[in-house]
Amino acid sequence: MPTIKFIFWTIFCTGLATWLTRITPFVLLKKFTLPPAVIEFLNFVPITIMAALWFQQIFIQQSGQLPAIDYLNLCASLPTVISAVISKNLLVIVVVGIISAAFFNIVL
Amino acid sequence: MYAELTRRSAWHDVLPTVLGYIGIGVAFGIVSRAAGLSILVTLATSTFVYAGSAQFVLVTMLVEHSPLLSIVLSVFLVNARMMLMSTTLSTYFKQEPLWKNILLGTFLTDESFALGMNKLNYTDRKLNFTWFNTVNLASYLTWIVGTALGAMLGSLITDPTKFGFGFAVTAMFIGLLYLQIISDKTISLKLQLTIILFVLILTYFGMAFIPGNLLILVVTLLGCALGVILKHAHN
Structure with missing residues (x-):
């Protein structure tokens, strides 16, 4: 196990890194305005990011070759999608x- | 989801995501304790790093005695997608003072972002500080409570996925994606489905050569680029 001092610095540095990742765009864009082309690009972020976060879970990465299928997550996705179509209610879906x-x- | 952007409606909207958070938070607590980290360190990680899946990476690398720089770099890469989310989100809070923007960014997560993007479709494409901040803080508290529960349960349950909670967050993204598709009128349905199919193909083939840490970021950038290209090809 690493020393408590090393663990402290790891938490401090990774915490700082994640914080800066999240706030920098907010701080910068307070001063600058994004060009319309960039805003148009960002309009696609919600659906692509949500789809990517889902699809990543139905595959299992294997280095250097095509991924294997995560059958558990794939099978569980089916009733989830159906419940989404029927209920349109996030709590029910989860x-x-x-x-x-x-x-x-x-x-x- | 209602049209109001109040603290009350935020608590109502955030409820389904709380379930996912508790599940993954508990899972993190258990994994971290199983890796040999103390309850205090486990809680400190959730409180100060607050980075979801990146925290699992952090714990694994700590135990493997990885150098500090490579841990920080990995955590940064797993979280790099947050830059895209906060860039997207910041356009709705430009009129708010800087400190409110910083506060929203500090507690921003995948889930609150996705929830906010859905909310836009019910509020005439508006968001406000009170609503978003409440969603953020509720998620943060839930994450810490989940971690604490997991850290304490640590020795009792060894495999949290057995109870289906590991899938809760994925289910939430499926739900939010579906609700986004049916309610977002700014992009045509056909275009949305085309992009999602493209993202599926990209994720599959991308996994063969894109490092896991970078996958979401690369796939998202390419998916958005295709969206812009196709949108202009149609007009």
């Missing part, structure tokens, strides 16, 4: 997701 994952964890 609960269905949790139950499906627990179910497929037993079955698969």
Whole structure:
């Protein structure tokens, strides 16, 4: 185990790095205005980032070759998507997701 | 989701994401304790680093005795996507004073960002400080409480994914993505679906040669670029 001093510095430095990552755009864009082309680009951030965060979970990375399929997450995704279409309610979707994952964890 | 941007509506809107947060927070607490870190260090990581998946990277690298610089670099890369989110979000808070912008940025997460982007579709494309800050702080508190629970449960449960909570956050992104698609009228449905399909293909093939840390960032940048190109090709 690393020394407590090393752990302290790790938490301090990584904390500072994540904080700066999050606030720098807010601080800079208070002074500068983004060109319309950039704003148009950023309009696509929500759907691409949410899709990417999801799809990353249905594959398992294997270095140097195509990923394997994470069948548990893939199977659990199906009832989750269906519940989204039917309910359009985030709480219902999350609960269905949790139950499906627990179910497929037993079955698969 | 309601049209109001009050503290009350924020608590209502944030509830589903709380479930996901508790699950992953508990998972982090358990993993961190299992790796041999104390309850205090585990809690300090969630309180001061507050970086979701990057915290798992941090703990793993700490235990492997990685050098400080490579830990910081990895955590930064996993979180680099936050820059895109705060850039996108900052356009809605330009009129607010700097300190409020900094406060919103400090506690910004994937989940509060996604929730905020959904909220826009119900509020005539407006957001305010009170609503977003409440969502942020509720998420932060939940994350810390989850971590504390996990750290204390640490020795009892060894595999939190067994109870389906590991999937909670993914389920949340599926839900938020679907709600975004059906309610965002600024981009056509056909274009949205095309981009999502493109993101799926990119993620699959990208995994073969893009390091896991950078994947989300690269895929998002390419997906947005394709969106802009296709939008102009149609007009």
